[in-house]
Structures are given as C-alpha cells and as structure tokens.
Amino acid sequence: MWGSNRWARNAQTTIPCKHCGHPITVVRSCQHVYMQCEQCKKQGDLNEYIPLMDDVLEEFMEGVFCDRV
Ligand SMILES: [Zn+2]
Numbered sequence: 001m002w003g004s005n006r007w008a009r010n011a012q013t014t015i016p017c018k019h020c021g022h023p024i025t026v027v028r029s030c031q032h033v034y035m036q037c038e039q040c041k042k043q044g045d046l047n048e049y050i051p052l053m054d055d056v057l058e059e060f061m062e063g064v065f066c067d068r069v
Contacts, residue, residue, distance in 0.1 A: 010026060011026050013049075014054045015052045015054055017035075017040065020042075024036070026057055
C-alpha cells in the first residue's frame with residue numbers, strides 16, 4: 001500500500017505458531033503489538049515470541065519503536 005514494509009501494520013515472520021506450527025504474523029494496532037496466526041486464528045502475546053525473534057520481527061519492532069516520540 002505504502003510501498004514499504006517498514007511501516008506496515010503487520011508482517012509475516014518465520015516464527016512457528018505455538019499452537020499449530022504455521023508461520024505466525026506480527027500485528028500492531030496503535031500502541032499494542034501482538035502475534036496472530038492466520039492458520040488457527042489464535043493470538044499470542046508478543047513477549048512469548050520474543051525469544052524466537054527472527055529478522056522480520058526484529059525489523060518490525062524497530063519500526064514500532066521509532067513511532068515513539
Ligand atoms: Zn496457529
């Protein structure tokens with residue numbers, strides 16, 4: 001939409017969902033960031049997946065925190 005993934009509201013990571021193993025999506029809405037599985041539709045707390053962080057999630061988080069002034 002904006003021609004850049006950096007400010008996207010969600011990003012597909014390579015981190016497997018804890019419930020079904022499907023690669024999970026990281027989503028942000030306003031100040032809140034959470035994980036959403038497109039396969040089983042379960043949501044997870046970001047903190048649960050931080051230890052599994054991949055490059056996609058890391059880059060996404062940089063964009064999130066750059067929003068703070
Ligand atoms: Zn799942």
